Amino acid sequence: MTERSPVVFLLDVDNTLLDNDRITADLKQHLIRAFGVERQQRYWNIFEERRAELGYADYLGALQRYRVENPYDPHLLQLSFYLLDYHFADCLFSGALDLIKRLRAWGPTVILSDGDVVFQPRKVQRSGLFKAVEGHALIYIHKEQQLNDVEKRYPAEHYVLVDDKLRILTAVKQAWGSRLTTVFPRQGHYAYDAKTLATYPPADIAIERIGELLDFDLQTLLQAGRAGSAKDR
Numbered sequence: 001m002t003e004r005s006p007v008v009f010l011l012d013v014d015n016t017l018l019d020n021d022r023i024t025a026d027l028k029q030h031l032i033r034a035f036g037v038e039r040q041q042r043y044w045n046i047f048e049e050r051r052a053e054l055g056y057a058d059y060l061g062a063l064q065r066y067r068v069e070n071p072y073d074p075h076l077l078q079l080s081f082y083l084l085d086y087h088f089a090d091c092l093f094s095g096a097l098d099l100i101k102r103l104r105a106w107g108p109t110v111i112l113s114d115g116d117v118v119f120q121p122r123k124v125q126r127s128g129l130f131k132a133v134e135g136h137a138l139i140y141i142h143k144e145q146q147l148n149d150v151e152k153r154y155p156a157e158h159y160v161l162v163d164d165k166l167r168i169l170t171a172v173k174q175a176w177g178s179r180l181t182t183v184f185p186r187q188g189h190y191a192y193d194a195k196t197l198a199t200y201p202p203a204d205i206a207i208e209r210i211g212e213l214l215d216f217d218l219q220t221l222l223q224a225g226r227a228g229s230a231k232d233r
Helices: 020-035 037-054 059-069 076-085 096-106 119-126 147-153 166-179 194-199 210-215 218-232
Strands: 005-011 109-114 137-140 156-162 180-185 205-207
Touching: 005 096, 020 037, 020 076, 037 059, 059 076, 076 119, 096 109, 096 210, 109 119, 119 137, 137 147, 147 166, 156 166, 156 218, 166 180, 166 194, 166 218, 180 210, 180 218, 205 210
Parallel strands: 005 109, 005 156, 109 137, 156 180, 180 205
Antiparallel strands: none
């Protein structure tokens, strides 16, 4: 049986530790150069259709479906290489690796992400995040629905979850209550969506950039989760 830790840190990837909006912008420019504006837009239409179907970003699945429509496009192989060989480490937010080092001194620190079974793990590996957390990474289809598995693998008295999506933070807070501190880095397009901000309650802690979390001590993080739960009662 895995020993229960006093605290476990769960860190999202996209727009939390890694600037995924920058990656998407680079991909759009590459697609325009390779396919032209019209076919580039068709790829993104397929991408959004896949996201609506699956509930997560599926870059390679969208490319596969694009290939069905355009089986003789000579740029498909090149685009596959581009996606898999992208320099993800260049897109880490400032302070991300320093934060992981700090958190690991306090307790087990785990990547908690969702996505497809190939591209998302590749992103975690090539960005250096997999090495930084010493292989402690969980990637689900819908992570907020897999909390029992998270607890089984990393049992803890208290969790700290850092995620750029208030929807995810709210769902996990409802499940774990005062055992969880939610941290909301306002990074990426989701973090500034007015409709989203109005729909969900605020996180226990909100910061403008991930590096700001280096200014917090452990007790402050733990107490913020308990205080946030008491306030909601």
